[in-house]
Every structure is written in structure tokens, then in C-alpha cells.
Amino acid sequence: MSDAHLVLEALEKRFGAGPPAVAALSLAVQKGELLGLLGPSGCGKTTTLRMIGGLAEATAGRILVAGHDVTTLPPHKRDMGIVFQNYALFPHMDVAGNVAFGLEMRKQSRAEIAAKVERALAMVHLDGLGHRRPRELSGGQQQRVALARALVIEPSILLLDEPLSNLDAKLREEMRTEIRDIQKRLGITTIFVTHDQVEALAMCDRIAVMRAGSLEQLGTPFDIYESPATPFVADFVGRINRLDGARDGDGDILAGPLRLRAAKPGPAGRVTVMMRPHRLHIATDAIGPEWNSAAGTIRRATYVGDVLACEVDCAGAMLTVERHTHPGQPIPREGEAVNLAWRVSDTLAFDA
Amino acid sequence: MPIASRLALALLLPALLVNLAVFLVPMGNLALLSFQQASAGGALLGGFTFATWAKMFGDVFYAELVLDSVTIALSITALTLLCAYPIALFIYRTPERWKNLLIVACVSPLLVSAVVRTYGWMVILGDGGLVASILRGLGMVKPPRMVFNTTGVVIGLVEILMPYMILALIAGFGRLNASLEEAAASLGARPFTVFRRIVVPLTLPGIMLGCLLAFVLAVSSFITPKLLGGGRVFLLATEIYDQAIVTLNWPVAAALSLVVLVIFGIALLLYGRLSRAIA
Ligand SMILES: Nc1ncnc2c1ncn2[C@@H]1O[C@H](COP(=O)(O)OP(=O)(O)O)[C@@H](O)[C@H]1O
Ligand SMILES: [Mg+2]
Numbered sequence: 346m347s348d349a350h351l352v353l354e355a356l357e358k359r360f361g362a363g364p365p366a367v368a369a370l371s372l373a374v375q376k377g378e379l380l381g382l383l384g385p386s387g388c389g390k391t392t393t394l395r396m397i398g399g400l401a402e403a404t405a406g407r408i409l410v411a412g413h414d415v416t417t418l419p420p421h422k423r424d425m426g427i428v429f430q431n432y433a434l435f436p437h438m439d440v441a442g443n444v445a446f447g448l449e450m451r452k453q454s455r456a457e458i459a460a461k462v463e464r465a466l467a468m469v470h471l472d473g474l475g476h477r478r479p480r481e482l483s484g485g486q487q488q489r490v491a492l493a494r495a496l497v498i499e500p501s502i503l504l505l506d507e508p509l510s511n512l513d514a515k516l517r518e519e520m521r522t523e524i525r526d527i528q529k530r531l532g533i534t535t536i537f538v539t540h541d542q543v544e545a546l547a548m549c550d551r552i553a554v555m556r557a558g559s560l561e562q563l564g565t566p567f568d569i570y571e572s573p574a575t576p577f578v579a580d581f582v583g584r585i586n587r588l589d590g591a592r593d594g595d596g597d598i599l600a601g602p603l604r605l606r607a608a609k610p611g612p613a614g615r616v617t618v619m620m621r622p623h624r625l626h627i628a629t630d631a632i633g634p635e636w637n638s639a640a641g642t643i644r645r646a647t648y649v650g651d652v653l654a655c656e657v658d659c660a661g662a663m664l665t666v667e668r669h670t671h672p673g674q675p676i677p678r679e680g681e682a683v684n685l686a687w688r689v690s691d692t693l694a695f696d697a
Numbered sequence: 698m699p700i701a702s703r704l705a706l707a708l709l710l711p712a713l714l715v716n717l718a719v720f721l722v723p724m725g726n727l728a729l730l731s732f733q734q735a736s737a738g739g740a741l742l743g744g745f746t747f748a749t750w751a752k753m754f755g756d757v758f759y760a761e762l763v764l765d766s767v768t769i770a771l772s773i774t775a776l777t778l779l780c781a782y783p784i785a786l787f788i789y790r791t792p793e794r795w796k797n798l799l800i801v802a803c804v805s806p807l808l809v810s811a812v813v814r815t816y817g818w819m820v821i822l823g824d825g826g827l828v829a830s831i832l833r834g835l836g837m838v839k840p841p842r843m844v845f846n847t848t849g850v851v852i853g854l855v856e857i858l859m860p861y862m863i864l865a866l867i868a869g870f871g872r873l874n875a876s877l878e879e880a881a882a883s884l885g886a887r888p889f890t891v892f893r894r895i896v897v898p899l900t901l902p903g904i905m906l907g908c909l910l911a912f913v914l915a916v917s918s919f920i921t922p923k924l925l926g927g928g929r930v931f932l933l934a935t936e937i938y939d940q941a942i943v944t945l946n947w948p949v950a951a952a953l954s955l956v957v958l959v960i961f962g963i964a965l966l967l968y969g970r971l972s973r974a975i976a
Binding site for chain 1: 775808872876877879880881882883885886887888890894898899928975
């Protein structure tokens with residue numbers, strides 16, 4: 346781990362009595378990596394980010410940057426660029442003043458500052474808006490100023506706290522690629538906090554899924570989505586069907602009326618079985634041995650344009666199937682009897 | 698005229714009339730009074746004369762009176778700001794739960810009359826009082842006089858004006874926000890730089906409001922300078938009182954009152970200008 350750029354060692358934060366907001370969090374972030382901190386609201390993402398940035402004091406554990414312990418360093422000595430959820434632009438300064446602030450703190454020359462501010466504003470496509478006040482900008486523009494202000498100081502680490510959550514859906518997608526492009530181009534080690542799994546999957550090199558202050562799983566978006574370590578992760582990073590059942594001595598899983606096989610073997614006992622809705626198919630052909638299957642009746646069909654979702658009642662077990670729509674393909678009727686099939690490799694089983 | 702603005706006018710009318718009756722008319726009377734002749738005994742003789750104003754512009758005593766009053770009021774304002782600012786900042790940053798309690802604690806001196814508090818200061822600052830005793834205990838042979846001079850007036854008024862200043866400051870701190878200070882720190886600003894570049898500019902509206910209020914109250918305060926000044930500190934408000942009640946020279950009292958009004962006008966004008974400049 347010595348080559349990691351940012352290392353968190355058993356980081357902990359307690360606010361008074363009660364369970365800690367962040368507990369025994371250990372992470373290693375490589376140089377130039379974009380690591381996502383993903384989790385539901387209140388799971389300790391912001392608190393973790395604030396500890397890294399020096400805005401909150403860790404109650405235990407260490408933070409290392411390039412091998413140096415910065416755990417007790419005040420924020421102004423940490424050299425980290427932070428983009429706050431509410432942007433925190435200085436209202437009494439214009440856009441250029443906001444971006445120049447960090448450079449002024451570094452005692453750079455006037456000419457140097459002017460040139461860098463101009464370049465930073467160009468980078469976030471705000472050329473010519475340097476003399477506007479923050480309140481005269483749209484949300485998306487404010488967000489770009491915040492990003493430019495954090496990046497212009499060429500920080501060793503960039504910390505983003507839900508930077509896109511205040512933008513509307515279309516702008517959010519645009520900024521997603523823009524931030525990712527800039528981050529890659531500058532090769533800056535970045536921590537990206539979000540509660541939006543799509544955002545995390547789309548942008549991050551690796552994702553740390555947090556739950557109630559602890560690390561639940563660390564992995565690439567592919568790992569997190571395809572091989573979730575826990576039912577919590579599986580549930581959080583995308584829609585999923587969930588059945589409770591038991592595994593017998595042969596490795597078969599009995600979930601209500603269904604007899605299933607799972608991707609990975611495990612000991613006998615209680616298990617939770619999970620399948621992503623779009624990996625389930627309404628079967629027409631005969632199925633092979635690599636497939637699980639179930640017979641059921643359609644209870645509800647929801648058409649949302651690009652996707653058709655059917656809730657199928659398989660003798661008491663409710664399963665949701667999703668497929669892309671095609672013109673000419675009929676929309677199933679409620680009450681229709683169907684056979685469902687899905688690959689054994691798409692069947693996740695978690696020991697309870 | 699649209700109905701809405703006609704309704705607004707109708708609703709404003711009572712207040713306008715009251716203001717006219719109890720403010721503008723007396724002010725007009727005051728202005729007229731300053732041009733009347735008066736006998737040495739104080740009787741108003743009517744007529745119209747510039748004598749009072751000529752005397753005021755001719756006598757260096759009045760120029761000094763105005764200058765002293767404004768200087769002392771400005772010093773008091775500055776000192777009040779210095780004492781109140783940290784308290785206001787602390788209260789503003791206190792969690793909501795404790796905030797109201799602290800504000801009530803700060804304002805509670807207002808429940809005691811300024812007269813009583815001034816007498817309290819006379820006891821505390823007097824030659825045998827708490828402060829002098831402490832200074833003597835610390836080895837000072839002859840502690841400085843702190844009552845019946847400008848020092849006493851300043852100390853007393855600063856304390857009396859602090860609640861107003863604190864309230865005005867807190868009311869004007871709305872733009873201050875912890876994440877702005879954190880953002881500045883993350884960009885490399887040391888704590889004092891954060892204070893200078895972020896906290897002070899963002900609290901400027903509160904500072905200006907508080908200073909305007911304190912200045913106006915300081916110029917017009919009368920009881921505290923009268924008692925703590927012991928008749929040796931000459932300020933506009935005390936002089937107006939003396940002229941009106943003791944010397945019975947009403948035209949001079951009226952003219953001085955108008956001078957005070959002009960000073961307030963200038964203060965308000967400055968306040969408006971500065972407010973617009975920082976907006
Ligand atoms: N200043 C604070 N004082 C007390 N509790 C706090 C404070 N900040 C955060 N918490 C608590 O810590 C937990 C994690 O909060 P946070 O890190 O903001 O979560 P997230 O950013 O993941 O939504 C929450 O339960 C929150 O109530
Ligand atoms: Mg948060």
C-alpha cells in the first residue's frame with residue numbers, strides 16, 4: 346500500500362455518545378484515481394470527506410497523503426481542493442475573485458494569478474464571466490466556479506461532496522462527463538461523495554460503498570454491480586429481486602415454491618437470493634442447465650418507454666422482470682401466464 | 698392609480714398623519730423657536746432674529762461642543778463594536794438550542810434602567826470602588842480617575858450600548874456561513890486571513906447597522922454623560938438639557954437640537970452610501 350497516494354487507516358469519528366458516524370474506515374487511493382464514496386444519506390460520507398480535508402477532527406485513526414501523516418494538520422496546510430455540496434462561493438467576491446483566492450493565499454504574482462484564473466475559467470467553460478457575482482450565475486455555472494476554484498490551486502487531492510446533487514437531471518449528466526474528463530486530464534487523485542449509484546458507477550475508478558459509518562465493499566463499478574459482497578450493496582447499487590430461502594446439502598436453494606441454483610456454492614442454511622430484474626427473461630424456448638426457471642402469472646406491466654417492467658407472481662414469490670422495448674413486441678397483459686428464466690451465474694446468494 | 702397602490706396609500710395614511718403630527722410639526726416648531734428672541738429670564742419674546750444662530754457660529758465653544766460630542770460618540774461606537782463583535786460572533790455560531798438563551802442574557806441589562814446602571818458604574822468606577830481597589834491591590838499607588846470625566850462616560854455608555862450593538866450585529870450576520878470559512882481555509886487561508894477576508898466583509902452589514910445605532914444613541918444619550926460626567930463633560934445632549942432647563946435659553950436649546958438632527962442626517966446619509974457600496 347506504500348504507493349497509494351491517500352491512505353485512511355482505521356479512521357473513526359464520534360459525535361458525542363452513541364454509535365460513531367464513521368467507524369474503522371480503511372482505504373487506499375492510488376495517485377490519479379477517482380474513488381467514489383457511495384452510501385445512503387447519513388452513512389458518514391460527508392464526515393469522512395471532512396476528516397480528509399481537515400474540517401473535522403478524527404477521533405481515532407490516521408490519514409496519510411503521499412506517506413505523510415496529515416491527521417492533525419489544519420485545513421489550510423493540507424493542500425486539498427474541496428467542492429462543497431452548496432458550492433460555498435464567496436458572495437462578496439466576483440467569479441474571478443473566488444477563483445483567485447487560493448492563488449492569493451499562495452502569494453503568487455498578480456500576472457500569474459490573472460493568467461491562471463483565466464485558464465481555469467476557460468477549462469470549465471466560463472470564459473468572460475469573471476466579473477459576475479456568484480448570485481448572478483445559474484446553479485450549473487456556480488458549480489463550475491466551485492470546481493475551478495478548487496482546481497486552480499493544483500491541489501494534491503480533490504474532494505467533491507455531492508457536487509451534482511443540486512443540478513437538474515440533464516445538467517447533472519453533462520457535468521458528470523465534464524468532471525470526469527477534467528479529472529482524468531489533470532490526473533488528480535479525487536474522492537467523490539455521492540448517494541446516487543448511477544453517478545458512482547458512471548464516473549468512478551473504484552467505489553467504496555458505506556453503510557452506517559463502515560465500509561461495506563470496495564471495488565470497481567463492475568465488481569460492485571456484478572459481485573456485490575452483501576445484500577445491502579446489491580440492493581443499493583441497482584434495482585434487484587430478493588427472495589429468502591434455505592440451501593440444502595446438495596447446494597440447491599429452496600425459496601418458497603422455487604428450487605434454484607446460485608452462482609457460487611455455499612454451506613447449507615438460510616440464504617438470501619437476489620437477481621437483477623433485467624437479467625430475468627420471459628422465456629419462449631426450452632432452457633438449458635445453466636438456467637433457473639419459474640412459472641408465474643403477470644400481475645402488473647409497467648411501460649415507461651424504453652423499459653417494460655413486469656411483476657410476476659410465481660406461486661407467491663413476486664419477481665420483477667425488465668426488458669427493453671421494441672416496436673412490434675406486444676405488451677404482456679395482466680393475468681397472462683409466463684415462464685421466467687435467468688442464468689445461474691446471475692443468481693446471487695448471500696448466507697444469512 | 699392601481700387599486701393595490703391606492704390601498705397601500707390608504708393603509709399608510711394613519712401612520713403618515715401620526716408622524717406628521719408628532720414629528721414634523723414639533724420639528725417645525727423647534728426650527729421656529731431657534732429664531733425667536735428670548736429675555737435673560739427665559740421668557741420668549743417672539744419676533745424673528747438670527748442672533749441665536751449667529752452666536753452659535755461665532756462662539757468657538759459651540760464648535761468644540763459639536764466636535765467633542767461627535768468624537769466621543771465615535772470613540773464610544775468603536776469601543777462598543779470592539780467589545781460586542783466577538784460576543785455577537787460567538788452567539789451567532791452557537792447552536793440554535795443555546796442561541797436564544799445567550800441573546801436573552803445579552804439583552805437582559807436593558808431590563809434595568811440606564812439610570813440604575815449608571816449609578817452602578819459610579820460605584821464601581823468611583824475612587825473607592827471595585828476597579829480602583831483592584832488597581833491599588835495590584836500595587837498602583839494612585840489609580841486614575843474613572844468617574845466625573847470622559848473616561849467614565851465612555852465606559853458607562855459602552856456597556857449601556859452593547860446590547861443594542863450585539864442585537865444589530867447578529868441581525869446583520871445573515872450572509873456569514875460556516876462552509877464559506879471552511880472553503881477559505883481549504884484554499885490555504887490561515888485563521889486570521891479567513892477572519893479578515895471572509896468574516897469581516899460578510900458581517901459588514903451588521904457592523905454598519907450596529908455602528909449607526911450606537912452612534913445615534915451615544916450622541917443623544919443624556920443621563921449617563923450627565924451622571925458619570927459629573928458636569929465636567931460637555932456634550933450636545935447635556936448642553937441642550939442645561940440650556941432648556943437650567944439656563945432657560947430655549948432658542949439655543951432648539952438650535953442645538955437641530956444641529957443634532959443634522960448630525961444624524963449626515964450619519965444616515967453615510968450609512969446609506971456605504972450600504973449601497975458593499976451590497
Ligand atoms: N456536526 C455534527 N454533530 C453531530 N452529529 C453529526 C454532525 N455531522 C454529522 N453528524 C451525524 O453523523 C452521521 C453521518 O453524517 P454525514 O457524514 O453528514 O452523512 P452523509 O454525508 O453520508 O449523508 C449522521 O448520523 C449525522 O447525523
Ligand atoms: Mg452528506
